[in-house]
Amino acid sequence: MDSLLNKSRPPVFCPGCGHEIVVRALDRAFQNMGLDGNQICLVSDIGCSGLFDTFFNTHAFHGLHGRVLTYATGIKLCRPELHVVATMGDGGLGIGGAHLLAACRRNVNLTLLVLNNFNFGMTGGQCSATTPSQAEVASGFLNRLDKPLDLHSVAVAAGAAYMASISGYRKGLNRAIEEAIRFDGFAVVEILGICPGRYTRRNKLTPKVIEEELAEKGHKNGPVPSNAGPEYGWAYRQLSSSQEPAETPTAIEAVLKPLTAARQDVIILGAAGQQVITAGRLLGLAAMAAGLHVTQKNDYDITVLRGPSIAELILSPGEIDYPEIDKPSVILALAAEGVARRKNIFGSADESTLVIQASGVSIPETKARVQVVDFMALDLKAQDWALAALAVMAESGTVIHKPMLQAAIAHRFKGKALVGIREVIDKIIDRLSGPTQTGSG
Template identity: 50%
Template sequence: MHSYLNTSRPPVYCPGCTHESITAGLDRAMGSLNLPADKTVMVTDIGCSGLFDTFFNVHALHGLHGRALTYATGLKLADPSLNVIVTMGDGGLGIGGAHVLAACRRNLDLTLIILNNFNFGMTGGQCSVTTPADAVAGSEFLNQAEIPVDICGIAESAGATYVARCSGLDTNLHEIVAAGINHKGFAVIETLGMCTGRYTKKNRLSPSVLQQMVEDLPPKSGLVARNQRPEYGERYRELCLQNCRYPEPVTVGHQVDFPDYHRQEIAILGSAGMRIVTAGELVCHAGLAAGMNVSMKNDYNITVLRGQSVSEIQISPRKIGYAGSTAPTVVLALSDEGVQQRKKLFATLSPGTFVLKDKSVNIPPCTAEVYEVDFKEWKIAKPDWALAALCFLATKEQAINWEMLDIALKAQFQGKIYLSALGIADKIRCAMATL
């Protein structure tokens, strides 16, 4: 059995620190399993536990405080053949608690070793999530107002399939760690230890006290029977094979010639529920069908079903560098909410700008050419106003024509929805014939 320890960078801890015993135990566990060094990764957190990656001759990744499990997850999913071992202190445990819970739920094949020495030893001995309420910590009375976390109990209830707890000085530590590494699933191993640089200066702690603490807590000694289930990575890949059917990418070729096409900026100003984004996508598709470059920028509330909905589209024979609207050539004013969101835009409009507004919508004074329609009188439902406005543009050959729009409609819609869109187009043609 060989050692994985880096002889050019031997472990250096405070005298009496339990981390040294844990380092040796981990090395012995890895040796007993004969792990290939080139297939083993040590992922470490911030703090004294974060030194582990420098002490072993294996691959290593040292990241942000509390985030070690996120990196480990990415590594394991990217290369399932890796043996990924994570070391984390009780400081990182508290800071990255949500990641610990997620790892327990997933059951990805990772081994997490928590080096619990009851304080933030590297930054002054402040209390952590595991500091006993009666301990003296470097953060005054704060730990007296909280109860310490039982991470093993939490891990078990969150779904971890292997949970063990022991003293960092336990003579069987290497066996417990080896069993965790060998386990196919997420393994949590909590080791209780002494921080001689900070914690034990003000709190009585010894090997026998550590062992008594372990015995006083609910026993956690390995497999959690009720949580046993398939390993996440294997299950994920199995489900992908069963369920992932990727559609063929939609390609839009140059199908329509629109002679002397000039760069267009179309601003569609509406509200949630008016299918403004869909209308913007139709305009983009129509532009692509004419062999143009297109861009689209949307603005809508996070509530989705309430508030403004604005789409700004550019169609240009040249490359587009900025997606926002700076000098609109076409404005579709379909709701007061959308207009209010872009009211400053109207002061910049030129006399050549084409503005289409519904009768119910108020717009600020502008010098543009304004067309007013009454979609309600034309018996067009409000969710269809944006599409109706595009049909109006196509009839006027403003930015798009009917051939471009029809190609876009066929690409976006199918069956009854496409026929319904054609019905709206017919209503607009008939209505405009009477203007």
């Protein structure tokens, strides 16, 4: 195969930079594997090693500092047929260390080349995560306070299925890179090199010293048997293909006429466990069944079964540019928690607003019209009050009418749930049609 180097953009680094050796070794690895540029995606980090993708005629992606593995993972999972090779310096390694740990645990079939030259070369020679404590660097004494990161040990401890730490000056660098690319899983190759532009201006580092240091550490290169496991993309596809497909949202047909041509803003003030959000969805579906535009904004605490639960809906014949309610048409006051969270809205409401107030729930002073509904007298548990309030609205012709609510229920619920919800709604409508269950506050 021909070289994949980009003839119009030859590698340009400082004289003697170790990165250029790696560019040429990577090109030879691609040639040995017989790869075409269309079969490769080079994903580069920031820094001098971040220039790699510009030197090759392959697919390429250049992203934010330290995030190279996030992009590479996404690309490989979407396009498993590509050979994805990520390049990163020791600067990006420190910045994006958590992504490295995740990639080691995950074992996606991609190759990470970490070009470790012990400093941030591109920005002036500041210390990085791998700078030795005694090195002289542009960031003063800071590296003396940190322990340098041993990438090999960390990656193996994090679960890397393939790990190699090698000198960029070693003979056969291209074969070492090729072996990592051919590995079916996440392969990390740390390539130790020299940055004459910055690092070796103040520190003595030669290929011989690099070899000695590697020998002293005694790391074992290649597959890590204790970390062997299924390749993530393959396993993901196996598992996902055995899952039930996710339900696709179905469109609701606009077959009804709305109750009114005016925009209606509804706020449901309830508590966790009262199905406030579900009631909001039903109200929205009811509006859509009549061809209206709808927005729904929910507000609830992080807690379950405790705290306020609020749904704000705008139902409009025209498009809704901004989903904010200043003056509601209707407030459903169903629980003290929700009322307390939005107490100010009662003070700003006037007679154009209707408050449907659950009996027993106090509300602040208001000029709004108030309709009290005794849900307990209707033999309803608090968890059904929000749905029941919709029935109250439909029965009294407030915002929606009954066919709109019925269309929403039929769209939202199926089987037993549909039967159950219809029973609740029918019960309310029956009883509301009877005497004195509601009154003005």
